[in-house]
Amino acid sequence: MKALILASLATALPLSAAITSPGDLMFTGYNADGTDDLAFVLLADYDSGTAVHFTDNEWNGSGWTDRNESFFTWQSDVSLPAGTVISLSFIGSGTLSATQGSAVFAEATGRGLGASNESVYAYLGSTYDTATPVFLSAIANSGFVSVATGTLTGTALAAGTNATSFISGADVLAYAGDRTGQTSFGAYRGLLADTATWITEDGAGDQHNNGIAPDVPFATDSFGVVPEPAAAGLALLGLIPVIRRRRSAII
Numbered sequence: 001m002k003a004l005i006l007a008s009l010a011t012a013l014p015l016s017a018a019i020t021s022p023g024d025l026m027f028t029g030y031n032a033d034g035t036d037d038l039a040f041v042l043l044a045d046y047d048s049g050t051a052v053h054f055t056d057n058e059w060n061g062s063g064w065t066d067r068n069e070s071f072f073t074w075q076s077d078v079s080l081p082a083g084t085v086i087s088l089s090f091i092g093s094g095t096l097s098a099t100q101g102s103a104v105f106a107e108a109t110g111r112g113l114g115a116s117n118e119s120v121y122a123y124l125g126s127t128y129d130t131a132t133p134v135f136l137s138a139i140a141n142s143g144f145v146s147v148a149t150g151t152l153t154g155t156a157l158a159a160g161t162n163a164t165s166f167i168s169g170a171d172v173l174a175y176a177g178d179r180t181g182q183t184s185f186g187a188y189r190g191l192l193a194d195t196a197t198w199i200t201e202d203g204a205g206d207q208h209n210n211g212i213a214p215d216v217p218f219a220t221d222s223f224g225v226v227p228e229p230a231a232a233g234l235a236l237l238g239l240i241p242v243i244r245r246r247r248s249a250i251i
Contacts, residue, residue, distance in 0.1 A: 019044045022155075023162035025052065025122050025136040026192040028085060028175040029218035032113040032141070034208035036092030039085060039174075039218035040122065040137070041192070043185040046080040052136065053106075053128045054088075056113060056120045061153035063131070069110040071128045076101030082185045083223040089216075099220055115202075116169035117142045119150030138163040141170055160193050170200035172207055174214030179223045188223055 019025060019042065029039030038054070055071045057064040074088065080100065087099045092112035096103045105111070106128040113120065119140040123133035135155040138144070143165050144152045152163060159165035166173060177197030182188055191197050199214050201207045208216045 018047045019050060019052070019136065020124070020134070022135055022157050023137065023186065023189045026162065026189060027120070027122070027137060027139040027164055028192065029087065029214070029216075030113065030120070030139055030141065030173040031208050031216050031218075032115040032118065032171045033206045034092075034216065035090045035094060036111075036113045037087060037089045037208070037216050037218065038091065038113075038120065039087040039220070041085045041188070041223055042080060042082055043188060043223075045082050046076065046084070048077055048079045049075060050124070051075045051128075052122060053125060053133070054120060054122050055128075056118055058119065058147060058150040059121060059153075059155065060147045061151055064129075065147055067107065067109065070108050070112075071106040072096060072103055072108075073106055073128055074098055074101055074103040083225070085220040085222060087218050087220055114141070115171045117149045119144060121150070121155070139166075139173075140164070141166045141168070141173065143167045160190075162189050162193060164193050164195060164198075166195050166198075166200065168200060168202060170202040172201045172214050172216070173198055174200075174218055176214075179221055180226065182223075182225055184225055185223065187225075 024044040025040050025042055027040050029037065031037040052074050053071065057067055057069045088103050089097050096105060119138055121138045122136045124136065125133045135157050138152065138157055140150060142149055144150055144159060152159065157163040175192055175197060176199045177191045201212060201214060
């Protein structure tokens, strides 16, 4: 009976596909002050060993316009479910770290995130400097408006859909929208790409931990969907009433 239940669940549960496409990862935090930090959410299941690359070098539509900024890579040796949030710290100085998995610099030239005119891209590729990156998402604090600041041309990304584009040049940006209540993880893409769901802080000096939101460390609370996949699958199979009756009989 147990084997039958497991086999049925394998086909009945609404599983998330592996990270392969634009919008499968979205940013939830950006900080250009202090140590410099990023945060992102996995909106599809993560397969262990998958390398996700990041850079703040500018994309011009067919390649990187220069290489005077950094490339770094995050990956985990264990698989992670959709909804997991990861924070990367010490991008500007010190030892790059991640709240889950590990992150390392591939090129550490010009470390640090800009307080204006900056774009950060997340992408897949066999190498960090692949000529054919599969872009997952991007975030800009002064818009994707030119080659000088980075563009979305040729990335299959669109601001407001699977990339987040601010024009204020803010130093600290944090997603403050819903992390629960959506019926699929993909439904969060539009919320994360909408700057109205974020809070920002801008001004002179270091504001990353001044007691005025948003502050670092960024929240790493997971995103969830309703109904929960396991419960939805069990309900679909009519197993929840059966399980409850058996528990009652045992008691």
